[in-house]
Amino acid sequence: MQSAEDAVALLRRLHVAKADFLGYSNGGHIALEIALRHPEMVRSLILESVFFSRDGTDPRFWQGFDQAKLDDMPLELRKAYLATAPHPEQLPSFFAKSVQRMREFKGWTPAQLQTIRAPTLLVLGDRDIVRVEHAVQMQHLLPDTRLAVLPAADHLAMTDRAADVAFDGRRVPARRCEGEPRLPP
Secondary structure, eight states, rough: OOOHHHHHHHHHTOOOOSSEEEETTTTHHHHHHHHHHHHEEEEEEESSSSSSGGGBBBBHHHHHHTTTGGSSHHHHHHHHHHOOOOOOOGHHHHHHHHHHHHHHHOOOOHHHHTTSSSOOEEEEEESBBEEEEEEHHHHHHSSSSEEEEEEEEEEEEGGGGGEEEESSSSSSSSSOOOOOOOOOO
C-alpha cells in the first residue's frame, strides 16, 4: 500500500525512529499496513472503525462502491477535506482514489494480524460500518489489544468522540461504562 510506504518514508526523512499511530477508517488500514510492513517503527496503534477482512462489514457496504460518485461522499467528509486539504480542488481525485482503494481492498489474514506486537486500541461505534463481532475477532487476533465500543456512535460520529477514549499504549480507555470492572494497568 503506497500510503503506508509514503508515511514511513516521511518519518525516516524526519528522523523519527518510532511513532504512535492513530488511523481512522482508511487511515486505520494504512496504520495497520505500517505495523505489518515496518513493525520496528510502531510504538502503539489506535485503530478506529477498522476491519481486517471484507466480511467485517455488511455486503451492502461493498456494493456501494460499484457506482460511487462524488455526490455520494458524506457531506461531513467533504467539508473536512475542503477545510484542511492544501489543494481542495483535488477533492475529485482524492475521492476517486479512496473509492478505488476500497474496491481493491483485500484485507489481511488472521496469521498476519497475530504478528503485530504493538499495544493496540481498537475503537468503533456500536452503529459503525464495522460489525462489533468482527472487532472482537480482531481483538483476539492482535496479541496486545483493548477494544472500546462507543455507544450511540456510527462511522461518521467517531471523529467527534475522541474525548471518550484515552490511550497511552499501555492502559485501558480512561472512561469506563457504568458497572464495567476495572482492569489492572
